[in-house]
Amino acid sequence: MENFLFINFSFLAILGALGLISFKAPIHGALSMIVSLVAIAGLYLLLYAKTLFLIQIVVYAGAIMVLSVFVMMFFNIKSDSLWAKFSFIQIIQAALPLVVFGFLAYWLALMPGNFEVAPDGFGEIAPLGKYLFFNWGFSFEMISLLLTAALIGVVAILKGKNNG
Structure with missing residues (x-):
């Protein structure tokens, strides 16, 4: 089942990326990018990285x-x-990174596959939440106030633009 999901999420991620660069309308490209980002979130979920999955989606x-x-x-x-x-x-210049990527993928395939297993609790959101709350809570609240002020500024600019 995991292989089936991996293949489908990978296929969707690749299709979304191809749609991003091949659609002429920008909104269609943005929707393709959303498909790609959600598929990558699915790949994170298959790796049991729940925190990365949530961050990717939200x-x-x-x-x-x-x-x-x-x-x-x-x-x-x-x-x-x-x-x-x-x-x-320009087409040759765009193809050059693909050749380099192919070379790196081939080199990576030659590496031995004896990797360590992630420890228990890897990817849990509770330790990250505690760290962010105790160390970066004030900064987070200040950024939220800054973004709220920016949103109010945009609304004021647009209201003045529509009245004149």
């Missing part, structure tokens, strides 16, 4: 993608202004 697939879609809608980005024609040299 922070990346949730907050950051909502912010990205908000910015796309705010600036009214048109899909025809984004598409560019690529020259042969």
Whole structure:
């Protein structure tokens, strides 16, 4: 069952990444990226990294993608202004990292596979929550106030823009 889930999550992550770079409309690319981020969260869950799974869903697939879609809608980005024609040299330059990645993947496959097993309790959220609360609670609250002030500023700017 784990192999089935791993293959499907990996396939969805790759499809989402390909959709991100191949869709012409920016909103479709953002939705593809959400698919990719959720699939990566599923891979984290298969690794029993529950904290990374939650962070991936809440922070990346949730907050950051909502912010990205908000910015796309705010600036009214048109899909025809984004598409560019690529020259042969640019395609070669884009293919070079793929060759390097293939070389590194081949080199990694040659390494021995005797890795240590993660200790019990690895990936639990309770120790991370206690650490963040006791060491970074004040900073977190100050950032939340800063973001609230920024949101109020955006609303004020947009209200003034619509009245004039």
